[in-house]
Amino acid sequence: MPPRRSTLAPAVFYPAGGLILVFVLLGIFATDATAEVMSTLQSKVINGFGWYYVLIVAAFVIFAIYVGLSRFGDITLGKDEETPDFKLPVWFAMLFATGMGIGLVYYGVAEPLWHYTDPKPGVTGDDASIAGQAMGQTYLHWGVHAWAIYVVIGLALAYAIHRKGRPVSIRWALEPLLGEERVKGWLGNVIDVLAIFGTVFGVATSLGLGVLQLSAGLEYLGVAESTVALQMGLIAAITAVAALSVASGLERGIKWLSNGNMxxxxxxxxxxxxxxxxLYVMREWVQSLGFYLQNVMQMTFDTLAFQGADGLAWESSWTIFYWGWWISWAPFVGLFIARISRGRTVREFVLGTLIVPMLVTTVWFSVFGGTALRQEMMEPGSMLDAETGAVNSDTAMFQLFETLPGGGAWLAVIAMILVVVFFVTSSDSGSFVVDMLANGGDQNPPLWSRLFWAILEGGVAAALLYAGGLATLQTASILTALPFSVVLVAMAVSVWKALDAEHKAIVRTERRLRRREFKQEVTEHVTEHVTEHVTEHVNTQLSEMTGQIPVVTDADSDGNGTSVAARRRGPRNWRRRAPGPETDTSG
Known part of the structure; x- marks a missing residue:
């Protein structure tokens, strides 16, 4: 068997891998300096570009909804009449498990509690009002807005890969806008490097959150004390499991883990x-969903401009962090959902990606966050950390389990297993996607490079935690999202241009077919009519020539006694008459 031809893209693999590796080394060996630089950069980016994050995410939501409901909806992301690769339930499971799994477990209880106990600046009212606004704000961060970002990049990639047959690479989604030559050149390399950089840091943020919760859970169960050393050990152990999963490929390990995790x-x-x-949870879900739908426009564009420094600090810790996190995840999630969405129509892709995960997410937060809010409202302080008097995001879910009848340790074990599996699915899916980018779009990249990226993602998560914990994780997401957000805007323009051109071509083709069918119908009708008329006329002439002339009555003659039939026969009939006196020449 001949050796496998190398598909490695050196201009993408080495710059991306080298820059990320340098960051890991700096985070480990220059921890304080790295933390200080990250903090400074965060304040600069938030002060200068917070409004920009809010605006472009709002634009992505409008774009996604419009495209899904537009005339482009019937275009297939693949060949015409092609069927989807995965059945609908499997498709939803793979979408959801790789989209935001660890974050849901980490923030499912903690975020609504945070917004209730420490409300967003400007939010006032009684406890019930603040609780409702807390759930609405949580829905905003985890609902349609997050998935609209994934729709933009996923749709652009799915169209380029499945409809146009381009390689699995971020750059090719921009071909309608940049042209083939630019996409193949240095600009395309830069785009893919940015995508890899954002993906690795986005996945590392999720891995870091998962490890924080796992270590807190082990301490809660009395297994081990939550320390940095324990967190580093957990990252190493789970990264090893993720490496085994990514080695098994998309159809086996990733698919099975996604389904099992769901x-x-x-x-x-x-x-x-x-x-x-x-009963309370279902009532709360319906009410919170209504609040979200009623106030989504105002919450979407709220930058807390009139709340001063407090507003800016809150935005950086919550909304801007989330928008940056979702954008940094976008290359990974977008490429992955594009990879598994072959055969779906544009409308199926957009509406499925927007609506179903959003509904599942709101149910999740209502069950966990709503239950926690009820507990805190009934027994103030019962869901807060005993030492700090504030919400502890690492332990909030375990505290909730303690309040449930018969809950506690066994639910905590299930939650930690869930975190581990989400950890693995995020890491192996991210490694698979990054490796495809680093290998020029090869959908089956070599094993060694898949393992390289899986290990490197674990290294970045370890470096971020070591350099400052949760704050550094949040900063990394916001910073890496900034340059790639420009690529996302270009992708939206590009896919619109491509879909519009194809739709116009389809309309022109349909018009030509309709004109051709019309001409054919007219031709058939005229031919039939003419044939019938000619046949009748020929039959009449033949009848006259053989003398089968109808008897002419007086009613058939004109006023001079000449029959109409005789007049119609014309001069030929006059030549048949006997000569009259006026023509007799004998005398």
Whole structure:
């Protein structure tokens, strides 16, 4: 068997891998300096570009909804009449598990509690009002806005890859805008390097959050004390499991883990719903969903400009962090959902990616966050950290389990297993996608490079945690999102241009077909009519020539006694008459 031809793209692999490796080394060996630089950069970016993040994410939502409902909706992301590679339930599971799994477990209880106990600047009212606004704000961060970002990049990539047959690479999604030559050149290399950089840091942020919660869970169970050393060990162990998963490929390890994780997550949600107050949770879900839909426009564009420094600090810790996190995740999630969405129509892709994960996410936060809010409102302080008097995001979910009848340790174990599996699915999916980019779009990149990226993602997560914990994780997401946000805007323009051109071509083709069908119908009709008329005329002439002339009555003659039939026969009939006196020449 001949050796496998190398598909490595040196102009992408080495710059991206080298820059990320340098960051890991700086985070480990120059920890204080790295933390200081990250903090300074965060303040600069938030002060200068916070409004920009808010504006472009709002634009992505409008773009995604419009495209999904537009005349482009029937275009297939693949060949015409091609069927999807994965069945709908499997597709949803793979979408969701790789999209934001660890974050849901980490923030499912903590975020609504944070917004309730330490409200957004400018939010006032009684406890019930503040609780409703807390759930609405959480829905904003995790709902349609996050998935609209994924729609933009996923749609552009799915169209380029499946419809146009381009390689699995970020650069090719910009071909309608930049042209083939620029896409193949240095500009395309820069785009792919930015995508890899953002993906690795976005995934590393999720891995870091998962490790913080895992270590807190182990301390809660009395297994081990939550220390930096424990967190580093957890990253090493779970990265090893993720490397084994990514080595098995998309059809085996990643697919099985995604499906299994969704079933485990569903079981945990149902358990908490049953053990808690299910009627309250369903009422709260409907009410919070209504609040979100009613106020989504105002919340979308709220930059807290009139709240001064407090407003800016809150935005950087929550909304801007989330928008940056989702944008930095966009290359990974976009490429992955594009890869698994072959055969879907544009409308199926957009509406499925927007609506279904958003509804599942709101149910998740209502079950966990809503139950926690009810507990805190009934027993103030019961969901807060005993030492700090504030919400502890690392332990909030475990505290909730303690309040449930029969809950506690066994639910904590299930939650930690869920975090581990989400950790693995995020890491292996991210490594697979990054490796495709670094290998020129090869959909089956070599094993060694897949393992390289899986290990490097774990290294980045370790460096970020070591250099400052959660604050540094948030800063990394915001910073890496800034340059790639420009690429996302270009992608939106590019895919619109491509879809519009194809739709116009389809309309022109349909018009030509309709004109051709019309001409054919007219031709057939005229031919039939003419043939019938000619046949009748020929039959009449033949009848006259053979003498089969109808008897002419007086009613058939004109006023001079000449029959109409005789007049119609013309001069030929006059030549048949006997000569009259006026023509007799004998005398």
């Amino acid at each position: 079933m485990l997550a569903g079981a945990l949600v149902v358990t908490v719903l049953i053990m808690g107050s299910s």
